[in-house]
Amino acid sequence: MKHVVKRSGSSEAFDSRKVYASVYASCLAVHETTETAELVAEKVTKEVNLWLIPKTEVTVTDLRKVISRHLQEINPHAGFVYQHHRILW
Numbered sequence: 001m002k003h004v005v006k007r008s009g010s011s012e013a014f015d016s017r018k019v020y021a022s023v024y025a026s027c028l029a030v031h032e033t034t035e036t037a038e039l040v041a042e043k044v045t046k047e048v049n050l051w052l053i054p055k056t057e058v059t060v061t062d063l064r065k066v067i068s069r070h071l072q073e074i075n076p077h078a079g080f081v082y083q084h085h086r087i088l089w
Helices: 016-029 034-052 060-074 076-088
Strands: 003-005 011-013 057-059
Touching: 003 060, 016 034, 016 060, 016 076, 034 060, 057 060, 060 076
Parallel strands: 003 057
Antiparallel strands: 003 011
């Protein structure tokens, strides 16, 4: 089982549904269709899962960087929203 170490130092089991949901929400925030948001979220989630294969534990910071990088490649606007969502809302 993969674990994510949070900023507080606590850890929790990795949940790919959280990756999917955050990417999906970022896509909708930049007015992508639900169909496009689903496709992008699936692709980014798949890439993150591949990145995680050799790992047992990752930091939330590293995880967010990987998600952001893959999302930026597909949709720079959604990537920007993902990177800065804490500031924007």
